[in-house]
Amino acid sequence: MSFEKAPEKRQRYRIKIISMGDSGVGKSCLIKRFCEKKFVSKYISTIGVDFGMKPIDVGGVDVRVNLFDFAGADCYLEIRNEFYRDSEGAILVFDVNSRPTFLNIQKWIEESEKYGAHDMIITLIGNKIDLKKRQVSEKEAQSWAIAKGFRYIETSSATGEGVDTAFLSLISAVADKHKQQ
Incomplete structure (x- = not known):
């Protein structure tokens, strides 16, 4: 009679990430x-x-990442505000070629807190670095992020530069927070 070892049950987490x-x-x-x-x-x-x-494997843990992509226009606030609650992580995105989008990022943090997103892990992303019409320096954005306790990553959706790093570091941080609970 032979016995096979039963497969070990892997930990599983479901996490909620929003885009702002x-x-x-x-x-x-x-x-x-x-x-x-x-x-x-x-x-x-x-x-x-x-x-x-x-679905992502994070250090031997099955993580199902639910990504909620929020429309940025003000007219969608009444829809967005229903989805902030229970968010565990966020990408907070601005266009490095548009100073107004950088100046508005504090507004997004305030909106998220007002509608119930508390204790989120936030990654600030300076996007569109491939366009080379920069209005916000990496140093300025990095300093702002450090002052808020966020990590900062520059990306290009067009080339893919920095995209996986931004998401995977955020997802790993949220998964680590789950492990500690």
């Missing part, structure tokens, strides 16, 4: 690049909230 930032900064393109390894150059504005899911 002004319309047109590239939130949807970043998510598409991360999830599908694609870049869509034709701009189509998100209406309300879009949703995606990506």
